[in-house]
Amino acid sequence: MKNFVEELRWRGMVHDVMPGTEEQLNKEVTAGYIGFDPTADSLHIGHLVQIMTLVHFQRCGHKPVALVGGATGMVGDPSGKSAERNLLSEDVLRHNVDCVRKQLEKFLDFTGGASGAEMVNNYDWFKEFRFLDFIRDVGKHITVNYMMAKDSVKKRLEGENGLSFTEFTYQLVQGYDFLWLYDNKNCKIQMGGSDQWGNIVTGTELIRRKSDGNAFAMTTKLITKADGTKFGKSEGGNVWLDPAKTSPYKFYQYWLNVSDEDAKNFIRIFTLKERQEIEALIAEHDQAPQERKLQKALAQDITIRVHSEAEYTKAIQASNVLFGNSTTEDLQGLDEGMLLSLFEGVPQTSISRTDYDATATVTDLLSVATGSLVFPSKGEARKMIQAGGVSINKVKLTDPNQKASFDLLQNKYLIAQKGKKNYYLITVQ
Structure with missing residues (x-):
């Protein structure tokens, strides 16, 4: 078994690790989970850090569990938000969950075995959970003082819009997810972005108090770009994993056009290339940065894994149409979707x-x-x-x-x- 924490550490992804986490992972095959909020019918590249975390978790011999929050999506996590978002209907959430599931299946191996990935939907255990039962069986184990101390809560309470009771209870709902997975799936570690630390440790505390268990937590750094702009955004908004929302050509171009500094960071985080290969690529890039070899390697790797090798080839072909010495035959080789995507926005x-x-x-x-x-x-x-x-x-x-x-x-x-x-x-x- 490969050391998972060390793998993420050299890739520059680790933010916080609860004491004992690394020892647990080195001791035995461990089930660990990350939650994905189905507020849209596609994930975007902002989710890729967590997807790659699960990919590395599985490659290091552990069992990844992807929780799609059909229930928590009805509530809304206040972490990192300045205002309460619109709540979605059950039908819309069900559709979104199905779409997210299909995208995650591109990255994780769900074929079974000790480290076979599993997908769960917290709606399955919350749909019959009555409110009175929840506040009796869960709410009494976590004090209001404990919940108020969380940064995500304090920031919203101090803001103009305040914090609704719905959002305030989110950490209890997420904490119960961890407890349910601990009790029913032997899931001992929860992972997520650094803004999720408060919610995650609420889960470990609930497991300790209610099940007398020992659970662990680990968070990854929130990705920022070298120029200070938000990672995952382009002029048209989010860069989606769904080709109907962001074409493979535009997806490829996003990665191709990142700065040299960002490319050196992103190639560690978003590809499966090993350390020696990455260091060799960076050294080669530094010798001739104008050739953008690092960006090309990054864009190729991630476009093929998110879309396919065929779509990557089409993206290269489309790029040559705009920026290379292309011919009529090159234009004729583009299908209608790629053609319209390529020239979207032109007169x-x-x-x-x-x-x-x-x-x-x-x-x-x-x-x-x-x-x-x-x-x-x-x-x-x-x-x-x-x-x-x-x-x-x-x-x-x-x-x-x-x-x-x-x-x-x-x-x-x-x-x-x-x-x-x-x-x-x-x-x-």
């Missing part, structure tokens, strides 16, 4: 197939027919075409009077390019 317009067929020249197409999308006048279009600065579907135009007849991408699209970086999407309907 767009539509033209009827009848008008397209009736358009005489490329000069007319790029000015009048498309409503001055690319050029405001025929004169400007003609001048830049003659200068060799315009292409359609990666074919450079040289004659302003050339017939406006091109093989449509996916039988409906044209990509016009003006200069090196200005793209335009024309839909022929």
Whole structure:
């Protein structure tokens, strides 16, 4: 068995470890869990630290338990929040739980055995738990003074919006999760982000008081970027693991564009590469940082594991379309979803197939027919075409009077390019 705590320590992930945790893990195969709150129908890269924690836990010979909080998602954790979030309906939460389960199955081995991963939903043990039973069997074991001392509670009490009773009880609900898993799954360690420490130790305290048991806790560092901006966010918001929310191309580009300093940190946290390989990659990167070998290795590893090797290849192909010496064949090789994702946000317009067929020249197409999308006048279009600065579907135009007849991408699209970086999407309907 590999030393799990040491593995996370050299990767720069460890924040707090309860005394005795490392000894327990080195002594025997141990079940440990992390909770995932199903407030959306997809996880995002902010969850990847905890996913990778469970992956390393399993690779070190232990049994990972992924708790999907169908019940706690109805309450809302105040940790790290400045205001109470909207509570979700049971149907929405059930759908979200199913989606999260499918994503976690990409990372963890659920095939069984001593270290086979298991997934649980705390709704299963809370749905029949009556309120009076809960306050009698759980609430009496944890004092209000103990709960009030938690940082997550104190910060919210001092804030403008205060703290609802619903959120205040969250640590008891999460603490009972740990107790239930301890009693029913022999789960002896809970892990999570450093903002979860208070909730986790409430669970260990509940186990000590109610079951006379000995449980453990470990938290990971909250990831920040070198420039101080929030990790996991892009201009469009969260970077999701669901390809319908964040395309594999955009996912790949996020990692490809991280800073050198962040890449050296992220490649330890988000890949399974061993220490020697990572140190060699960093040394190689430092010799020629302009080649961005570290970012490329990071983006390749994580895109393949989250999506697939085929989607990674498509992301490379799409990147070459925008930034490399691509051809018409490269554009034609993109499926419609990738094509639209690639050119999302560029100026767009539509033209009827009848008008397209009736358009005489490329000069007319790029000015009048498309409503001055690319050029405001025929004169400007003609001048830049003659200068060799315009292409359609990666074919450079040289004659302003050339017939406006091109093989449509996916039988409906044209990509016009003006200069090196200005793209335009024309839909022929």
